[in-house]
Amino acid sequence: MTEKKTPLLDELEKGKWPSFVTEIKRAAVKSPASAELLQVLERSYAERRGHWKHGGIVGVRGYGGGVIGRYVDEPETYPNIAEFHTVRINQPSGFFYNTKTLRTICDLWEKHGSGLTNMHGSTGDVILLGCKTESIQPIFDDYSEAGFDLGGSGSCLRTTNCCVGPGRCEHACYDTLEACYNITNEFMDELHRPMWPYKSKIKFSGCANDCTGAIARADISVIGTWRDSLRIDQNAIKEYAAEEFPIQSAVVAKCPTHCLTYNKETQELSVVAEDCTRCNHCINLMPKAIQAGKEKGATLLVGGKSTIVQSAFMSSVVVPFMKMEVEDDFEEFKDTVRRIWEWWDENGKTRERIGETIFRLGMGKFLRETEIPPVPQQVFRPRANPYVFWNQEELDQSGTAMDGSEVKNYNK
Amino acid sequence: MTEKKTPLLDELEKGKWPSFVTEIKRAAVKSPASAELLQVLERSYAERRGHWKHGGIVGVRGYGGGVIGRYVDEPETYPNIAEFHTVRINQPSGFFYNTKTLRTICDLWEKHGSGLTNMHGSTGDVILLGCKTESIQPIFDDYSEAGFDLGGSGSCLRTTNCCVGPGRCEHACYDTLEACYNITNEFMDELHRPMWPYKSKIKFSGCANDCTGAIARADISVIGTWRDSLRIDQNAIKEYAAEEFPIQSAVVAKCPTHCLTYNKETQELSVVAEDCTRCNHCINLMPKAIQAGKEKGATLLVGGKSTIVQSAFMSSVVVPFMKMEVEDDFEEFKDTVRRIWEWWDENGKTRERIGETIFRLGMGKFLRETEIPPVPQQVFRPRANPYVFWNQEELDQSGTAMDGSEVKNYNK
């Protein structure tokens, strides 16, 4: 097999950037499946089309997802990849690894599969790329024994992920790594046994920089923030000034709310705290001198997803500030998210993401029924139309239920 | 009649602002209908509801609109306003009048109607408020003979209107008064004989200040602009400076595109012409020193309307710049608008304003079918979704029409 030519793919071994072709070739040395993958891919490059068929249902005992079925379209020509499924392994929080763990992943994958992997998939999983149907259960069993579990697929909670957070970042407003771990464990059933109208994703970012892209890529986006005023260390400001850091032009002038003032004489920076929107810009630029406030937590936003069907949605604010504390086991978050999912489960149509359900039925209804208080932070601006639904029970109803022909006689 | 008490309405004769109640009372002296109007209105104030019924169809020979039928809900009690229709008289451009004309309006209205009028209705007409069915034709005949014509009502072109323009304003980029007059005359049939899916309005504003509110209130909004660079008179700038006019803070700092620079030393103001969006702000503030460019014309925007049914729409840019010249009889405008209306007439549903039709069927389709070139000025930003319609005829179709079961065999 390996002797077959791949002139088109070979072109992609040139250039500075590391080459996936080289990687497939490395895997191909040990795996006939990877060798065939190379062939079919070369053909795709020549024909400019894929050669994979729709996945059938494949899986693991006790789980409803975690495996993506995949079949080549010409199994006779490519018998080794006639079945070429991927297994999604739930990554550790923050994609941190010790080499022992990584080697275990590799060894088991060498034993059972193609030897190709994505570190990581777009959602966050370790993607074990390519195995036979018969191997799926053994793969799971071995990985499970080594301390791994499956990630999500299908209409379930998908594998959650988080930014590096307090592990290495000065901006983290809550413990993203622990939140991701704890909450993943809390929702094992939701993750492993599809039960909802469609998929639901959670991403945890420690601050407004949103290094997981949560607002765009997760139905439930948890973005760190603070409630009080940011803190400025004036001595550190002076040090920046001494190093001729462009405080005025790079920081003050770009603060979106114009709430920072820099006094060149005194070399002091001041903030109008109530005007700051916590966008994190000034902190990003001067982390030695500016930091978040003391009262830290997260904003909960809901509804992010990509284009299919109703267009891409970004998540929007649902709870402006909630505590995210290890001590209380992320209770408020878990309670709120449970109510949100329940509502969606009851109201969502098949293959309707929660953002679409909220849009279809109305944010007002969603908030009322999930008992989340309406606050102006949830919107950029209020409605432009006057089409308000009124709770009829709160009105004086002494005439409204009457027959139209008698209208004249009421309201007198 | 007039001796009846109106204690609630009387409250509205107090206060500084001129009182419509006083006006109704003045009319009531001569008109029993106006006297009864006062009574029914007093009752509305007590009961907090209207007392008018749906209009029936009333009108004038040879016209399809121009009159709004109106009937009181208790004709027995209020026989003089059992019929109380309004007649819409097309105002002269810019609401200019000589007193002779105004007196003619009054005299004829004294003869035929309630003696109450709106100068003017929201669309622009002189509203003759309240007459009997039998008077409608005589009213028309008399006004017609005196040189007036009806305005629009129903699914037609509505009475057009315009700002004061070159009549009294330094900002006018085209002759709004003449445009309104000329174009109204051009479209007499469209104005007087309802023929479309719904109403269509035109408003002419001479510049981006849009003193007619065209962008919000007209389906076809014609807003004056220029194509080249605005002109700055540096001597006049110096005069403003001498008067300590806050050039920097009031003008330069508020230019939305930051394309103005004021040199305090030389007292010169300069503009980066290609960055200016012609918002008119700087000209508004310093009309003695800044004026529009030389190449003047108008932007044509389409689709404005209020809330019913699909929400309020503002007009959006269709032709960024067109000449609006008396010399060529506003040819480009007329041609373009004809194509636009034709398209809407063919594609619009009943009671669908053109903005809604464009939204429903797509701006792309609208532009293609009206042969208006697509330009980036038509949008704030391009589409966020990748859902592009491709003209299949322009593609290589050698496989697309095939049966799905044979897909494998094509594209090779």
Next chain:
Amino acid sequence: MAAKLDQGPPNYKEMLPPVILENYGKWKYHEIPRPGVLKHVSETGATMHSVRVASPRLVSIDFVRDLCVIADEYCEGFLRFTTRNNVEFLVGDEAKLNPLLAELEAKGYCVGGTGASISNIIHTQGWVHCHTPATDASGVVKAVMDDLYEYFDSMKLPAKLKMGLACCLNMCGSTHCSDIGIVGVHRTPPRIDHDKIRKGTEIPSLVASCPTGAIRPDPKNKSVIVNNDKCMYCGNCYTMSPAMEIYDAKNDGIAILIGGKVSNARSAPSFSRMVIPFLPNNAPRWPETTKAIRDIIELWIANAHKGERLGEWVERIGWERFFSLSGLPFSDMLIDDYIFARETFRTGAAFKY
């Protein structure tokens, strides 16, 4: 002589005073020597003064005749109305300006509405003439303008303030892009008069008229059924059929929308946004409405930068901050749930409290 069809409106050229005819298209700049007075200066050096006078808009012919008398005396027999229904006396001869102003004052006319002021309120028919109003038009305007009069005859606001009033959701008063929009709102579903429907309503059109699909045909009854839960009381069904009575004296009232504008100066035109979903129809003087509007205006005056329209100010500080500053209660009713709701959702994690 027989009536002429399609002769069109009178020619405006006959309506222009000599000073305009001579300086048509030649105006160079203007000044506002005092509230209510515009002085336009032509390239030729000629000047014209315009004196802006409030009108209740709903006027008697005698009101108009009175105007004519004044115009004859001071304006060579010419005057105009503005797009906000004010009267403008056009004074070509500067010597006549002060006498005119004196006479106007003597006769109790209100001069103002120029520059950074509140001008007349664009409004509609209300209980005077329309069949669908949820509130009156002229009465509310009178009450509000009486209350705010000090801002009509002065120019002390941060910027122009443009108000509109519409007595129902058809919004004939152009409230949807006003600095402050006063909108008559119904709050209960229509009551169906089945007999009337059977007599003349085209049921498919009626069904189609409902934006939310709340109306469905009831063939058995040869009428329709309204799903009250889906109805948001827009009254469009009533526009289609008199059998769908929508007014409800006990529950009709006023909503307040703010922050719209139509000019392109500085910022793009924008829609007004609802900040108060309901105020009662407390005729004859709507004290809740006048107070709510005054409070908003005073907050704006106290906080805006010079030259900042109401909506520009709110957009700068953020709507969430407007609510905390104003103390107005925020409720889910203010959150859009109609077709274009999505663009109003805060898709970002940066906001104030």
Next chain:
Amino acid sequence: MAAKLDQGPPNYKEMLPPVILENYGKWKYHEIPRPGVLKHVSETGATMHSVRVASPRLVSIDFVRDLCVIADEYCEGFLRFTTRNNVEFLVGDEAKLNPLLAELEAKGYCVGGTGASISNIIHTQGWVHCHTPATDASGVVKAVMDDLYEYFDSMKLPAKLKMGLACCLNMCGSTHCSDIGIVGVHRTPPRIDHDKIRKGTEIPSLVASCPTGAIRPDPKNKSVIVNNDKCMYCGNCYTMSPAMEIYDAKNDGIAILIGGKVSNARSAPSFSRMVIPFLPNNAPRWPETTKAIRDIIELWIANAHKGERLGEWVERIGWERFFSLSGLPFSDMLIDDYIFARETFRTGAAFKY
């Protein structure tokens, strides 16, 4: 031992190097001493260096094992991956930093992707593993990153540049909010395999899957009919049923969207916008795509203010100006005609040329 259900992912705590365990949550600030190297400083005074290394993401286990060897030698056996699939070596002992960098260089690893650079492209499966791709993923990424490599191992851009690639409209590559999104697009309607439909497709679900209502049931045929004029080739029907083959080698290709972002820094998160509706699938190196992207990036570099993300720059100058500066052709295909089109229309008369 039997497999355990629901044991969850490995505990991250076991994956943290000592320097992190000791300074967890105590990081005070960071510096970027050179491209690809982050120096984090703790409140305790401790420091950690992270060295960011490019990964093709689709890797062999031997690649991973190589990483392990390096991590064992320089990083006490710990490393991590980033949310953009780069590798990060975590160096607790500063003395090991330069030797690590030297070894990485020697072995040909690419160090970079920090600060104002182009980092790895978030991407997807493409022809390697998915059934709906309109283009390849890894190959396009390789071609683009080779071309832009100078911006990966330097920090000379106006700001960070985040790219995403999705091989079909499902957009698994998060292209919808990227500075530059590369999206595989189909351009022809699905071809129906009626036999396959009859064999297993749930017709109502299939019909419901079409966003534009282009699919209707064909009961006579026990299949469906597609109205080609309504189809915009999203492929959602194919996701629902293998009988709706959507790929079309002659017409599939790539669209370019730009100007999205997700951070809240300065400006709110925003969607990417289409600027090029189609580029051909010129495998293996997609020269049209690499050139188009380079041109856009160079225009940005030449014109943006320091610190300005691509989309922030375009929003500042205006999209109409972006088109005139870039010379990219504008066509009606770039004008939205889907659900939220209205908010993209220019409802204002102020614009540039």
